[in-house]
Amino acid sequence: MDSLFLLVPVSVILITIAVLFLRWAVRSGQYDDLEKPAHSILFDDDRDMMPKESQPAEDTKEATKRRD
Amino acid sequence: MTETRCFHCHEAVDEQTRIDTTLNNEPVVYCCRGCKAVAEIIHTDGLQDFYKFRSANLSKPEPVGEKDLALYEVYNREDVLDRISRLNSDGRHRNVQLGIEGITCAACVWLIENEVRRLTGVTEFWLSLAKHQAELVWDPQQLSLSEIFLTIQKLGFKAFPFTEGEAEKRLAQEQKTTLLRIGVAGIGMMQSMMLAIPVYFGLTETSDPYFQRLFWYVSLLFAVPVVFFSARPFFRAARRDLQSRHFTMDTPVSLAIGGAFIASTYITLFGGEEVYFDSISMFTFFLLIGRYLETQTRLTASRSQQKLQDSTPTLVERCVGNDETEKVLLEDLREGDQVRLGAGDQVPFDGIVLEGRASVNEAALTGEFAPVSKQTGDTLLSGSYITDNALTLKVTRLGKDSHLSFLNTLVERALAEKPETVILADHVASRFVLAVLGVSLLVALSWAIIDPARAFPITLAVLVATCPCALSLATPVALTAATQALRDRGFVITRPYVLQTLAQAEHLVFDKTGTLTEGRYTLTDLHNYSDLSQADLLSLAGALESDSPHPIARFFAPFAEQSASQIKNHAGEGVAGQIGGKAYQLGSAAFCNTPEEQSVNDPGAKPVYLCCEETLIAVLFLNDSWRAGYRPMLEQLQSQPLNLQLSVFTGDPNADSDALRKQLGVTDVRTGIKPDEKMSGIRALAEKQTVVMLGDGLNDVPAMASAPLSIAVGEASDLTRMKADAMLVNPDIRILPDIIVHSRRCQSIVRQNIAWAIGYNLSILPLAALGWVPPWVAAIGMSSSSLIVVFNALRLKGVKTLG
Numbered sequence: 043m044d045s046l047f048l049l050v051p052v053s054v055i056l057i058t059i060a061v062l063f064l065r066w067a068v069r070s071g072q073y074d075d076l077e078k079p080a081h082s083i084l085f086d087d088d089r090d091m092m093p094k095e096s097q098p099a100e101d102t103k104e105a106t107k108r109r110d
Numbered sequence: 111m112t113e114t115r116c117f118h119c120h121e122a123v124d125e126q127t128r129i130d131t132t133l134n135n136e137p138v139v140y141c142c143r144g145c146k147a148v149a150e151i152i153h154t155d156g157l158q159d160f161y162k163f164r165s166a167n168l169s170k171p172e173p174v175g176e177k178d179l180a181l182y183e184v185y186n187r188e189d190v191l192d193r194i195s196r197l198n199s200d201g202r203h204r205n206v207q208l209g210i211e212g213i214t215c216a217a218c219v220w221l222i223e224n225e226v227r228r229l230t231g232v233t234e235f236w237l238s239l240a241k242h243q244a245e246l247v248w249d250p251q252q253l254s255l256s257e258i259f260l261t262i263q264k265l266g267f268k269a270f271p272f273t274e275g276e277a278e279k280r281l282a283q284e285q286k287t288t289l290l291r292i293g294v295a296g297i298g299m300m301q302s303m304m305l306a307i308p309v310y311f312g313l314t315e316t317s318d319p320y321f322q323r324l325f326w327y328v329s330l331l332f333a334v335p336v337v338f339f340s341a342r343p344f345f346r347a348a349r350r351d352l353q354s355r356h357f358t359m360d361t362p363v364s365l366a367i368g369g370a371f372i373a374s375t376y377i378t379l380f381g382g383e384e385v386y387f388d389s390i391s392m393f394t395f396f397l398l399i400g401r402y403l404e405t406q407t408r409l410t411a412s413r414s415q416q417k418l419q420d421s422t423p424t425l426v427e428r429c430v431g432n433d434e435t436e437k438v439l440l441e442d443l444r445e446g447d448q449v450r451l452g453a454g455d456q457v458p459f460d461g462i463v464l465e466g467r468a469s470v471n472e473a474a475l476t477g478e479f480a481p482v483s484k485q486t487g488d489t490l491l492s493g494s495y496i497t498d499n500a501l502t503l504k505v506t507r508l509g510k511d512s513h514l515s516f517l518n519t520l521v522e523r524a525l526a527e528k529p530e531t532v533i534l535a536d537h538v539a540s541r542f543v544l545a546v547l548g549v550s551l552l553v554a555l556s557w558a559i560i561d562p563a564r565a566f567p568i569t570l571a572v573l574v575a576t577c578p579c580a581l582s583l584a585t586p587v588a589l590t591a592a593t594q595a596l597r598d599r600g601f602v603i604t605r606p607y608v609l610q611t612l613a614q615a616e617h618l619v620f621d622k623t624g625t626l627t628e629g630r631y632t633l634t635d636l637h638n639y640s641d642l643s644q645a646d647l648l649s650l651a652g653a654l655e656s657d658s659p660h661p662i663a664r665f666f667a668p669f670a671e672q673s674a675s676q677i678k679n680h681a682g683e684g685v686a687g688q689i690g691g692k693a694y695q696l697g698s699a700a701f702c703n704t705p706e707e708q709s710v711n712d713p714g715a716k717p718v719y720l721c722c723e724e725t726l727i728a729v730l731f732l733n734d735s736w737r738a739g740y741r742p743m744l745e746q747l748q749s750q751p752l753n754l755q756l757s758v759f760t761g762d763p764n765a766d767s768d769a770l771r772k773q774l775g776v777t778d779v780r781t782g783i784k785p786d787e788k789m790s791g792i793r794a795l796a797e798k799q800t801v802v803m804l805g806d807g808l809n810d811v812p813a814m815a816s817a818p819l820s821i822a823v824g825e826a827s828d829l830t831r832m833k834a835d836a837m838l839v840n841p842d843i844r845i846l847p848d849i850i851v852h853s854r855r856c857q858s859i860v861r862q863n864i865a866w867a868i869g870y871n872l873s874i875l876p877l878a879a880l881g882w883v884p885p886w887v888a889a890i891g892m893s894s895s896s897l898i899v900v901f902n903a904l905r906l907k908g909v910k911t912l913g
Contacts, residue, residue: 078219
């Protein structure tokens with residue numbers, strides 16, 4: 043139980059850091075649009091970034107065509 | 111067979127305007143030329159994934175032409191750019207805030223961002239889905255702003271420079287702080303709960319004196335930022351309450367939080383039995399969430415009207431003698447100036463026609479979309495549209511003095527006289543507050559007599575137990591859930607009392623043109639004197655009318671499959687032109703030199719005559735068509751479970767009220783009434799019942815302002831939208847009964863929540879007064895009570911469909 047005398051202050055420090063992080067996140071506008079990021083992860087518009095060999099066959103053709 | 115739906119906008123395809131074609135070698139169907147153009151751009155630019163990603167339907171795009179580029183030309187002027195944008199420190203790039211209209215889902219944002227970012231000259235473009243606002247940084251030397259606007263318009267959206275209102279900006283900033291306050295309170299709550307639980311269950315001063323003291327001190331440490339930072343808005347509001355002597359829930363909240371904190375700190379420092387640090391953080395956390403939701407709803411409501419803050423500068427052509435004109439900004443215009451306005455221009459001031467003759471659409475002022483003819487000497491009022499010919503006008507009244515502003519003042523007056531709706535929760539709260547304060551005082555006095563030593567801790571327990579935590583959550587969560595659900599269905603609420611008043615509605619008053627009808631022409635009958643098919647005839651008419659903003663042309667234009675040459679517009683009469691080497695005329699009977707004809711099927715329809723080489727080949731009958739499903743909707747409103755009374759007021763003097771009565775199934779139909787008569791009609795009804803007015807034109811605005819609740823329908827004019835309490839942006843008015851049912855459900859859930867919250871507080875009150883409520887009971891009881899209220903409100907997330 044004596045370890046609590048150490049653990050409790052440690053948790054206080056961690057919490058302070060967490061709050062500072064939160065403040066930074068709120069101020070830098072990360073919570074301004076809560077809708078778009080939730081959707082944007084579903085848009086697989088990163089085909090161009092995938093290595094060629096792992097791209098689906100049909101899509102490769104399209105992606106190359108698009109880049110032209 | 112299922113209905114055919116447009117590939118782009120996903121609306122049901124009208125057989126008359128249907129376009130069958132191929133895209134990437136696959137057959138597709140479009141409903142109009144506008145949709146076809148947008149879909150083809152999206153495909154050429156390789157953004158077809160948009161159709162996979164989207165989760166909501168789009169609005170119908172208007173076809174884009176070179177004339178739109180001319181409209182945006184104003185943004186290329188240096189003085190305009192200086193007014194709307196900011197030059198970056200590098201002296202080259204400019205920064206501008208844009209509002210974008212027409213966004214329905216995240217895929218739209220993706221599409222616009224991708225399309226704009228690929229333009230050379232655009233450095234940064236970031237579009238917010240929540241706000242429908244964008245930040246653009248671009249290089250005006252490489253790319254003009256008008257081209258960016260045109261790119262966005264080609265995708266079927268509309269961009270405009272946008273300046274956020276001061277109040278809104280402040281509110282948004284406050285929301286950011288509130289979010290941080292919630293975070294601090296939440297973290298503080300978790301910590302003090304964690305430290306409180308061992309104290310609740312057996313960790314007492316006698317068993318582990320050091321640990322209990324340690325836990326209390328650490329809890330105090332966590333409570334300090336919660337009380338002094340997170341709970342600050344409550345203290346501030348309570349002080350205001352005291353000054354104004356008008357009590358809101360902030361008073362007992364502040365008393366509970368402040369009292370509990372002071373007492374607990376005292377006990378921690380000098381010894382005692384119980385501390386309330388966990389309850390303090392929990393109250394603050396839940397109360398802040400309620401407040402956050404409330405502000406968020408208000409903020410989205412004001413943002414939904416952002417189009418009305420459109421600060422687009424207008425250029426007009428001022429005559430400087432000898433047929434020469436110069437372009438000046440509207441702001442620089444003076445009374446007495448002579449101004450030339452072309453077809454399709456909106457009249458931005460009141461003026462007198464000096465030269466020319468044109469059909470003018472005064473729909474915004476009178477509600478009737480059929481244009482009226484104006485010639486030399488006639489007065490034009492601001493807000494009307496010139497549909498077919500150029501006019502030279504003398505400015506008589508500008509800006510604040512013009513007719514539009516005058517109407518605006520009328521409306522302001524009507525709004526000021528509108529009875530204020532008291533929100534149910536506010537009403538309950540003020541009584542509740544007084545009751546709580548009275549009871550606490552009584553408890554304190556009684557215990558002071560019985561046992562002075564226990565008077566303070568017990569009074570504190572009463573204050574903590576009766577803290578109106580769930581009560582203050584009850585309304586905002588329910589309203590937020592319902593508002594969100596209705597917004598998804600295309601019903602936008604802009605005032606806080608809308609849901610409550612709508613739930614109490616007894617009498618609905620509809621405007622006819624533009625509200626129950628589409629407010630535009632469609633083909634209702636055809637007399638064909640040639641061997642051409644209906645589609646061919648429409649295509650011919652479309653080609654002739656392809657470049658005119660006249661309401662009749664707006665119907666024909668989408669059918670054009672060929673182009674006409676030597677088009678000549680005869681104002682108020684018709685249009686003539688050459689197609690495939692033959693001379694065609696389209697217009698009135700007199701213009702085509704033929705006798706008048708009338709439709710048997712639709713006697714009220716407007717005949718349009720089409721001649722080829724001086725011979726009549728067809729008469730096309732156009733009329734305003736009713737909105738889909740208007741009749742079942744009106745029946746549904748009048749029957750169980752809604753049982754509403756209905757009236758239809760129309761300004762149309764030609765309407766036959768008996769025929770309308772039969773057609774609509776509504777007994778109270780008043781035709782040919784003027785705006786002020788509409789207003790007095792509504793006033794008379796509103797004396798006895800809760801009246802809701804639905805309308806779209808400016809002529810409806812005074813009537814709408816005097817009704818307890820007003821809803822702007824469809825493509826309502828800007829002023830109508832701005833003054834209305836709510837907007838039905840969904841073109842399908844069949845959802846109206848569902849909306850009313852949902853508002854009633856919302857009302858009953860608010861009632862349930864309030865009843866539960868007060869019931870809980872009342873039942874714990876006697877126990878607390880007797881000193882039987884330890885801190886852990888208060889904490890558990892209050893948080894579970896708040897959660898119940900929240901979960902109950904979440905039931906409003908989906909709108910149920912009637913029948």
